[in-house]
Amino acid sequence: MEEERAARPAWGRWQRGDGGRGLPWRSTVLIAVIVMVGTGFAARNQPGRETLDVLGRALLLLGAAPLLFRHRRPVPVVFGVAAVTLGYLAAGYPYGPVFGLVGVACFAAVVHGHRTAAWALGLLWAGHLLLSHWLYRWLPPAVDGPAPWGQELPAAAFAVAVLAASETVRVRREQRAQLRADRAAAERRRADEERLRIARELHDVLAHSISVINVQAGAGLALLDSDPEQARTALKTIKAASKEALGEVRQVLDTLRTPGDAPRAPAPGLDRLPELVEQAAATGLAVTVATTGPRTALPPGADLAAFRIVQEALTNVVRHSGSRTAAVRIAYGSGRLELTVDDEGPATGTEAGGSGNGLAGMRERAAALGGGIEAGARPDGGFRVHASLPLRTEETS
Template sequence: MEHRRARICGGPGWSQGGPPGMRLWEERRAAGRVPWPSTLALAVFVMVGTRFAAQGQDREPLDTFGRLLLVAGPAVLLLRHRYPVVSVFGVAATAFVYFAAGYPYGPVFLTVAVGCFAAVVSGHRRAAWWALGLLWAGHLLIAHWLYRYLPPGTDDSAPWGQEVFVTACVVAILAASELARVRREVWAKERAERAAAERRRADEERLRIARELHDVLAHSISVINVQAGVGLALLDTDPEQARTALTTIKSASKEALGEVRQVLDTLRAPGAAPRAPAPGLERLPELVEQAAGTGLRVEVLTDGEPRPLPPGTDLAAFRIVQEALTNVVRHSGSRVARVRIVHAPGRLQLQIDDEGPATGSDAGGSGNGLAGMRERAAGLGGTIEAGPRPDGGFRVRADLPLRPGESM
């Protein structure tokens, strides 16, 4: 019972864009379909209901013209999805003629409520208000002034107390229609926000994967490029050194393939746990060894007491150091790079220096390395400073905050 009540009141059953009935109405209206089943059911209900409602009323008996009017209202409602304005004025005019002809009161006014609801929900509020207002005004004229000239001949002026009920019905129809319109707008806004959030998450995931692939491939291919050049230069004069270069190429390419496969696995199975842990600063010795294979000596200095880092911060720190060393291999003539890691309270600071000078050569980079480092740091609420040092060379400095509550 509680589950059912939750669905009726807009709980879990309405979480995907409103109640099922409203979603179906929206889909059919958007597709421009003619609502045959509901309109036929309404026509049958009006015909049968009017026969029962006519009993005890001192009104004109229901003849062929009256039955045609009862059918005409639902027939006009077939247009309520494509032409809601025509529909609401049509059913209002049909109901007015039916009432003016002196036929029995009954569910004929239900067609007006349906037409008004369709017009308001589809955004044609003024049309619905005008149609219902004109019908209400026409009812007042007929019930209190024109009844002398209209059938049935024995009809008297309607009591004014009856108009309170009629007015309340008119207000209730408009209020229900407006409530449905507001709910529809809220659902449409929620759907748009969900779609925008999905697009935003997709963009962020695409950017994350692009950064990962760039950092993995840029570093590994730079090492391969340097070692391939060494191997070609020493292939004839120093075969043993050339063999060492080829061994480094094999190792770097194998590592790159493994990391690329890990990134691609996340695309094939979104949300699945990675098969291998994400790299972190514990793999810094591997970077130092790979850099040594290219002829770059890396000195690592650590200040403060090392401690476990949050996974996101650990990965970002590793990638920043990796990209900075890759840029040294590509663009600097220095054979020495210094990496300084500072474990400060609530922060992790990185500094990568090389003595230069810049080679000025095109090493085949994409130019997105520094931008990727800044995006990684910004994603953690940190900053990146990168640029030439006053005494020559190049420096990359990163400041990454450790958020409270993260594992340390």
């Protein structure tokens, strides 16, 4: 969009005006007609003023013409219209809707954020004071006398009303613009959060399943000739892991195709922990699970986060640890869930083909719930991942 706007030719910008707004032909013509007709009627009740001749009507049109550009160049327009209006009054022509020209120009300028336009009204009022109370001696009409001071009060009230109305509209426009900007920022933030969530889901699903597939493929190749039956078992594990990965990836993609709809399958939780243990066993990793505290129903978000954290921790053991055992401890506490995954190590130090985002994804999941992750080497050479997740159980919510 920005490139298209920059590439728009100059005549196109002239035709539409600033901000993509076209020149206000209709409203300007309407204002000019009102001023011309209204001044003609007003002149009937002002016999002491000059007759509204061709020059007077030309000055009225000259004051209305700049309003075409009140959205493009509001400050020059309002000062220009004020100068023409003063010239019209100095020539002795009748009072009337001519002041509305300055009011419209000032309104447009202030609404666009140019408060200096208020000076145009002030200068017009000061000029009118000079014309009607001092310079009238040397200006037409010849029989004109000083204007009554009482007429200055309506003029001042008119100026204050124009400024108050334009300032009110300006503030409301800025508030609406701010609301639109806030909504757009919120939409972008939600989109970013959704992208991060989907990225975490895909990473966790694919990292775990592909790690299982990689280990089993290596075992199958090694045993293909010496132990065909064991190689067949490895292929079956590969088939099962790939089928599960495809199903979960399809579920994530379904949420992209139909945003806002409920997922077709329930999100995984700690109730599927035995499946993780079985998949890990297929890779040669023996996993023990210990649970302490009264088990409570977990909110779906916390249940999914807990499952993915344990899944990623076990995946990292398969990838990066020389240990063939891992221990998972789940502690249900008062409003908290503590997860600990330990392996005996040592780290293999070999390239496992991961993306390096596993720990970052776990931390993001925990932080989204208000919890935290601690991960690091143990003094005995093993590795520990500890997650603390605050909970609001169904009984206490």
